[in-house]
Amino acid sequence: MMTPEEMEEKKKMVLSMCVCSSCPSWVACDEKGGFCFPTIGKSKCITEEKGCICKNCPVYEKMDLKHMYFCTKGSEKEQAGM
Ligand code: SF4
Ligand code: SF4
Structure with a gap:
């Protein structure tokens, strides 16, 4: 298990x-990418x-x-059913 500080660093x-910002699916809004990460997850802008x-x-x-x-299907953990 990672501490909250370690999660933030990661x-x-x-x-x-x-x-992600170079991806053809990218939609510019207030997001910064990192959708694979569990505490970020799906985009609210990319559909x-x-x-x-x-x-x-x-x-x-x-x-x-x-x-x-x-961005559309959820973080690695989410898609792995965890
Ligand atoms: S997660 Fe979404 S925005 Fe990022 S590279 Fe994949 S399709 Fe593109
Ligand atoms: S969503 Fe994750 S794997 Fe995909 S481009 Fe962004 S950081 Fe890389």
């Missing part, structure tokens, strides 16, 4: 590496799946992610 790391570039993101390999379209 979230910052994810947001600093996230490539149409026009391609997902998560597999090109350094976070994908680093966090051993398996899913896609975190």
Whole structure:
């Protein structure tokens, strides 16, 4: 289990590496990406799946992610049913 401080640090790391803003599905609003992360999860702005570039993101390999379209389908944990 991670402490809230560790979660916050990890979230910052994810947001600093996230490539969502270069994705064809990206919709610019007040969000910063990081939708794969459990405390972020789905986007409130992105509704149409026009391609997902998560597999090109350094976070994908680093966090051993398996899913896609975190913005519309929810975080890795959510999609894994956890
Ligand atoms: S894996 Fe996808 S949602 Fe997660 S940080 Fe990278 S681009 Fe963003
Ligand atoms: S989660 Fe995937 S589909 Fe959604 S904005 Fe990020 S890269 Fe694009």
